[in-house]
Amino acid sequence: MEQKTGFRRWVVVITAITAAIIELIDTSIVNVGLTDIAGNLGVTIEDVSWVVTAYAIANVIVIPMTSFLQRYFGRKNYYIGSIILFTVASWGCGFADNLWVLVAFRFLQGIGGGALLSTSQGLMYDSFPPSQRATASALFGMGIVLGPTLGPTLGGYIIDNYHWSWMFYINVPIGIVAVLMSVLFIDKKADELNIDRRAIRIDTMGILLLAVGVGALQYVLERGEADDWFDSRVILYLTVLAVVAIPFFIWWELRGTPEPVVDLRALKNRNLAIGSILVVVVGYGLFTSVLLFPLFAQRIVGLTATQTGVLLIPGGLATLPMFILTGRLLAKGVSPRTVAIIGYVAFASFCFIMSTYNADTSNGDFVFALVIRGIGLAFVNVPLINQSVSGLEPRQMPTGIAIVNMMRQLGGAFGVAITNTYVTQRSAVHRGDLITHISPDNPLWTERFNAMTQGLVARGMNAVDAGTAALRNMDLIIQKQALMISYLDTFRLAGLFFALSFPLLFLLKKKKMDPVAAKAAADAAH
Known part of the structure; x- marks a missing residue:
């Protein structure tokens, strides 16, 4: 595929980043509006939490299948189709006047959204020459961090000033523009022009086991605390289902089929295996902080949703130049492991700083901690992802990157589950x-x-x-007071996860991607 320059390049860059950001915003934007949605639809908070759960389950099922779906439909077709699905589902969410209609559209939105996140970085890589791939990673990394950060900010403003449905309607014009820009400016790769779908074997059993196993696990993590964990028969049955389906899925992908939907053999690579564990911790820290900080600011300090969102802005703005700096450091040959270590230490510091705050904490203190968090995320995301896939063969690159994405999402699910459970227990x-x-x-x-x-x-x-x-x-x-101390304990626990996993960084091999692997990364779906 001919590499774009100038105006066409930046149109693709803006389209890809915007698509990734709106997908990630929708993972957290509704969190601050659940009470309003419940009241408007006449349901309980426990029931309305399905709005979050349905989206998360769809996301985590689709992400690892991205490589196969792109190969089957073609990347451009799959990307545009996913944007259309996400946009139509967003309209349906805003239009819904019944909880289960809203949940159904949120599930469809999650299916489309999972592809947006998983495909956008491949488009970003294709827009830059190999010497500037670190810059592409840094630009995309900004979207990964800004999405979950801006979600509560935007959601709080909408809830305080407009109807909750605008949390979904806001995606519609953005989605329409993204579709038009994708049709006009994104080119098909050579292997997309003559796809022979009859020659592509569909791993039906693998897809089924993945959907059942990972979907059940995500449900258990999302709903476990609200449903009293194993006191609920649904949680118990789905736990058993996950315990059976996931090992069977692993066996099937390794031994049962010659063309697996997810090539788990890539995990034999040490960097990918260790990097996946570290990405789980980063996802845990990111989603835990996104969940916990607004609760602390609103329930303990007494800030409004809008005021809480405003406090997140300086940290987000501080993240932008740090991502650019990260890209330049990597481009100049600085070890990705060294940069990731700096980010890891910064994020752990944020957790321990937050664990010292109280109800009298000033806005300036919060901003300071959130800026440290932004620096940490900027320095840890890009080098960690790049280092995780640096030793893979070109054919394994799409699968490796999809695995890293899935692990980050699962890390976020673990973070939310652990946070909710730990806060409840420590508060008591x-x-x-x-x-x-x-x-x-x-x-x-x-x-x-x-x-x-x-x-x-x-x-x-x-x-x-x-x-x-x-x-x-x-x-x-x-x-x-008990709730405040439990929040502090939870921040301290998150910092402890970073501290305990820190030595794994030193087990990553210092290896740069060769030109062939770098090109494969460019063609991979995030």
């Missing part, structure tokens, strides 16, 4: 610890209780009702 523990200090023998408790009671009496409440109200208010204070 801390509440029990704080209650032990409530005693007439404790002068601080007595002083606080009497002051609160007298304040209520001064407002016209009788002494008995004032005492009851004071106890109720004190209980709310204890709940908030």
Whole structure:
């Protein structure tokens, strides 16, 4: 395929980055609007969480199959078809007046969105010569980080000012423009011009096992805490299904078929195996911070959704030049492992900094921590992904990159599941610890209780009702304090994951991609 230059190159770059960003924004934008959606549709928060779960399940099923789907349909056709599906499904989500219609459209949106993320980097690579591939990776990396970061910001603004449906309608004009730009400016590669689909064997069993196993696992991770884990028969049955289907899928792909939908033999490469583990940790940290920071800012500090979103902007802006710097460092020959180590340390530092904050933390303190987080993500994403696939054979490159993408998504799912469970458990523990200090023998408790009671009496409440109200208010204070400490514990746990996996960075081989492998990476779907 002829390499683009000038205006045509940057049209493709902007189209690819925009498509990736809107897909990643939609993984988190609805989180801040679930309460409004539940109220508008007349359902419970537990039920409306299916809006998040359906999208995540579809994403994690499609991503590892991207290499096969591109080969079968052709990359340009698959990419444009996915944008159209994502756009139509976005319109359907906004139009839905029933929860299960919304969930169905979210699943379709997730199918289309998984392809956007998985195909865009291949388009980015094709737009740059080999000497500038690090720049292409850095530009795309900005989309990977900015999407989940901007999601709560944009969602909070829409919820505070407009109807929740605009969280989905906003994708429609962007999707239409992306389709037009893709049709006009993205060229087909040579192997797309004469696809003989009859010669391509479809690994039906592999696709079925992947969908069942990974889909069941994603459901368990997304819904486990809300459904009381193994007290729920659905969670129990799906756990058993995942435990059976995933090993069978691995066996089938390695031994049962000559043309697997996902070539797991690529994991014999040490860099890919270790890199996949590290990417899980990075995905865990990214999605955990995206989930936990808004909760801390709103439930503990008392900020609005819009104010919380505004605090995320400086960190996102700081990330942009850091991605450019990362690309230049790699282009100049700086070891990817060295750059990734800097990013790893920065992200772990963010987690431990956040674990020291409290209800009186200033906006400036939050911005400082989020800037550190942005620097960490910029320095760790691109070199880690590149190093993970650097030792693969050209034919294994698409599969390797798809595996890395899937592992990042699963890391995010693990992060959300661990965060929800850990916060619930630690909050109960801390509440029990704080209650032990409530005693007439404790002068601080007595002083606080009497002051609160007298304040209520001064407002016209009788002494008995004032005492009851004071106890109720004190209980709310204890709940908030227990919740705050549990958030701090969870940030500390995330930092611990980074610290424990840090030595794995030194097991990555320092190896640059040869020109043939680099070209294969360019042709791969992210």
